[in-house]
Amino acid sequence: MSNRPMRVIVFASQKGGSGKTTLCGHLAVQAQLTGYGPVALIDTDPQGSLAHWANDRASGQPAHIELDLANLRAGLMQARTAGYKLVCVDTPPLLTREISKAISFADIVVMPTRPSPHDIRSVGVTVDMVEWHSKPMIFVINGATPRARITSDAAVALSQHGTVAPGFIHNRVDYAASMIDGRTVMEVKPDGASAREISTVWEYLADRMNRMDEVLNGIPDPQDQSRATTNLNALRRPSQGFGRRQVNA
Ligand SMILES: Nc1ncnc2c1ncn2[C@@H]1O[C@H](COP(=O)(O)OP(=O)(O)O)[C@@H](O)[C@H]1O
Ligand SMILES: [Mg+2]
Numbered sequence: 008m009s010n011r012p013m014r015v016i017v018f019a020s021q022k023g024g025s026g027k028t029t030l031c032g033h034l035a036v037q038a039q040l041t042g043y044g045p046v047a048l049i050d051t052d053p054q055g056s057l058a059h060w061a062n063d064r065a066s067g068q069p070a071h072i073e074l075d076l077a078n079l080r081a082g083l084m085q086a087r088t089a090g091y092k093l094v095c096v097d098t099p100p101l102l103t104r105e106i107s108k109a110i111s112f113a114d115i116v117v118m119p120t121r122p123s124p125h126d127i128r129s130v131g132v133t134v135d136m137v138e139w140h141s142k143p144m145i146f147v148i149n150g151a152t153p154r155a156r157i158t159s160d161a162a163v164a165l166s167q168h169g170t171v172a173p174g175f176i177h178n179r180v181d182y183a184a185s186m187i188d189g190r191t192v193m194e195v196k197p198d199g200a201s202a203r204e205i206s207t208v209w210e211y212l213a214d215r216m217n218r219m220d221e222v223l224n225g226i227p228d229p230q231d232q233s234r235a236t237t238n239l240n241a242l243r244r245p246s247q248g249f250g251r252r253q254v255n256a
Contacts, residue, residue: 013087015094016212017113021132023100026119026149028056030184030208035069035095035197036191037209044069047091048174049083051076052099063189076105077192082196083112106136113142115215118169119149119176122161134168143215144169145207151175174207 016034018027031048039046046069050057061071071093074082079096085108086094098109110116110252116137120126130146137144146165151158162171185195192201 011092011216012223013083013092013094014114014216014219015083015096015112016115016117017098017109018117018119019098019106019113019133019137020118020120020130021100021103021106022120022126022129025100025121026147026176027059027100028052028097029186030117030119030147030149030176030179031057031095031097032060032186033182033191033193033205034182034209034212035093036042036092036188037193037205038095038167038213040193041206041209041213043093045091045214046070046093046095047072047086049074049079049094049096051079051105053099054099057097060186060189063244066191076108079109079112103132103136106133106216107140110136110142113140114219115212116142116144117147117172117212118144120161120165121150122148122152122155122158122175127161127164130165130168139170141180145215146171149176150178155176161235172208172211174204174211176208177201244246 016031017032021026022035035046038044043049048057048061048069048071050061050127058071058073061069069223072086072094083094096112098106118130118133118137120130134144146169148158148161148165148171158175162175165171179192179201181192181195181199181201185192191205192199193205196202
């Protein structure tokens with residue numbers, strides 16, 4: 008659907024090392040590879056890890072938009088005018104004001120979370136921020152150990168706070184190694200297990216964004232209540248896996 012509006016995915020979590028930069032880069036490339044592009048990347052972390060990685064990429068795709076956080080609004084407007092369909096925004100850990108500002112521009116916030124009690128306990132601040140901005144939020148479990156009970160326990164615990172993407176990203180050295188020279192697991196080993204994991208998470212995100220577009224397309228005719236209602240329900244209902252939104256009493 009080439010006339011769809013540009014979407015902005017912000018990767019956020021207060022916790023450093025949860026996988027924001029890794030997933031931002033990988034999912035942006037997967038989006039580009041699967042025809043959702045053109046895709047652009049914005050790195051708002053002063054450490055600049057994503058920017059370095061993007062500049063190392065031989066293809067120059069996804070495009071890297073270099074800007075200060077203060078210019079994020081203008082940068083996103085320029086990206087929209089230039090015809091980008093997706094912008095993936097990486098954020099720093101800990102810097103609450105900066106993270107909050109980036110979230111304010113998001114269509115979807117992706118919160119990578121490692122399946123450890125420590126990490127799960129720390130999601131509250133970011134969840135509060137996302138809820139304050141009333142943005143859809145998706146947890147992606149990252150760094151999972153195969154067959155570890157703690158992973159499914161983590162998914163259940165996180166589902167109390169919001170939607171959990173189907174499929175886990177396991178702890179594999181190729182996620183880190185591929186990024187050393189500006190690549191991704193899909194480009195190093197397209198048929199590998201890691202590439203499949205990224206594909207599963209991306210398909211879920213793409214599905215969510217497509218359903219947002221359906222809702223928008225359903226809105227113009229106020230007489231057609233049935234269509235608008237159906238579309239809103241489609242947006243609320245996760246399509247598969249244990250993604251679910253539980254409303255706390
Ligand atoms: N699924 C994974 N398997 C192996 N290493 C990972 C995985 N996800 C992230 N890493 C590594 O963990 C470190 C922190 O990840 P990063 O994406 O930089 O986190 P953040 O941006 O949230 O601080 C990096 O060295 C990265 O290569
Ligand atoms: Mg980072």
